[in-house]
Amino acid sequence: MRRFSPAAAALLLRRSLAAAAAAASPALRSGPRQLVRASLLDESLSTQTSSAASTMAVQYHQWSSSADGDDDEVLEAFNRDCCTDAGAGVLDDSASTAYVEKLCTSGNLPDAVQILRHLHDRKIHVGLGTFNLVLEQTGEVNNFVLFAKVFRYLLLSKIAPDLTSYTNVAKALQKLDDYELILKFVRQVMEITHDRDPTVMNRIVFTTAKYGQIDKCLIIFEELKKDQRGLDVVTFNTILDMLGKAGRVDQMLQEVKLMDELGHSPDIVTYNTVINCLRRLGRLDQCKIFAREMVERGIDPDLRTYTALIDIFGRAGHITEALEMFDQMKRSHQPSIYVYRALISDLKKAGQFELAQKLSEEMKTSASELLGPEDFKHKFKGRKINKNK
Template sequence: MINASRHLKHIFQYHKTKPCSSLAIPRFRNHIPFIGSRLYRYNLLATQASPEEEVTAEVLNQILTTIENAPKPNGEICTAYVDKLCEAGNLSAAARLLQSLRDKHNFRSPKAYNLLLGAASERHDIELLSQVFKDLLVSQGSLSSTSYLYVAKAFAKTSDGIQLLRFVKEVSAMTSPSATVINRIIFAFAECGQVDKALLIYDLIKSLSCKPDLITYNTILDILGRAGRTDEMLHEFASMKGAGIVPDFVSYNTLLNNLRKVGRVDLCLVYFRDMGENGVEPDLLTYTALIESFGRSGNIEESIRLFKEMKLRQIRPSIYVYRSLIKNLKKIGKLELAMKYLEEMNSCLTDLAGPNDFKRRRR
């Protein structure tokens, strides 16, 4: 049985001994391993030192022939070759292989693309990574979060903002007017701790045909809130409304939760009222932030009022809300009332809201 490593080695050795001009390309279709009735696999063993020289067009064509002649599905075989080419340091050859398969409308493996994206990211090879990412967009359309994280990690060690903005412009031109791909790029940069670069991308898209949408603004509000940049968060919230984009419950909950963290109870109430005026219904997250905020500030009466209001709206409390209320009641010496809510909590433990109740879907 010939695995991908040995097959590549065989091809390289053959081409070393034969001049390209007179090379008769051998056929490897009979060497495809067969397991069961439909499952075709390459056993990925540790490879010996693979050649790192430039892969010729003829070698690449031979690999393509092997993939194309393999019984379907051939994605695993393609992935095996890309893996070995990356392992050998031949990233450009792996990119050419995937490009050729795409041009021929052949089966493309998302895993193969991600292997190459990961290898390019580790090298911080921005040019190659940009090419592969765009090829993947054309080929697959919908990308995994892993693909976006590889992009963000590739830019981690560069301060070249021009290179980043050029990449974003090119991607935007491919995906406009939808902001989905750009939103996911911004989110990936934030996930990798590159807040300033995420905000740089956000500032850029305001001037592009791919304009910020509700998800863009919600992402930016969360980034700024987590970074403790409260004033900037509030400014972007105002900008969102100024751009004619109506905030949703995610927008308001992001504001309220981050205002709670910095003790801005006064503003929590302002935006809670604004939420109602705009017809956005509060949920468990909304009330959790408010009850916690007012309780910590000593305004326990408002916490209790909000707690009762939440139950009147038939929003099930969570154990966290109960514990927050009980803790703050004890803090100000209202032990009898604290015991009342403790007994109430213990009597309905099985009916309390769980983690899934915090995940509200947009309508």
């Protein structure tokens, strides 16, 4: 474990005690400074007077230092402890990382973020693990202003955020009720990533949707529509899937229409998402419309498409069409065990027991070659049949 200089250790202790005292004293919580309304990512921030803003003000006061002069003192202590050449100001990267992590784990989050900014200004970047630690800590204490700054420094470092980074974003947004802060955050991310592909925003939307934050996802999505550099077909597919699973089908269909109008051509994932949603609701006619449109656009159905269509035909009692679709699928794709089971069940419901028995025997005979749960779990689109065998 790295040992800090006496001055640095004393500063850490003093600031920890100050934070504890502020948390314990109602008087100290009663008058947060105007810095609470300071900028998100170093720009002025217009927040509405709300309970969320009030809470953030109290929390900021608890986490902030007791005197502005401490800021210089933080940097001085950091430089004393982490410079390998005090005269030339050469920093030890490993020492800098250890120092930030120590500040973070000791609860001195404003100091940790200040050091991150100091390192960023000197074009020195800590590792992704350190960024994720600070993101996690600032998110846990619900200080979104600090959280947004850390995420900004991560993006500017050109280190690619990972799943942990985006999960931290989703968790932070989950706790945030101030939509203006959310929009400000989105605009900042878009500004930083404007010369890149939409991957960053797509992953933010995906993880936020995964955490069930539908309305916040839609707010982000509406903002992305204003400047289409931040969205693509993947963004639309994520939103369509989220809306479909939430049962907001009419809204999903509206977004499909808008997708085309904005020049983003639907792909196989788009059609599978929409058809599967409509299948769950028993909307056979609309399933057929989208399946026909997909083929007309030159997109070949995959295993998921066939599985959905066979299931909806069978459940609607259209056994002949289901069997025709099944035969068509077998010409190009290895069937899955799900298709067999669905067809067998539908045949039994229709009273066609002999045909159901025949399919059951066929399923058992080819069981080793059928696609199962693991294939779908890994998003396997279906094993194409090698006709040269």
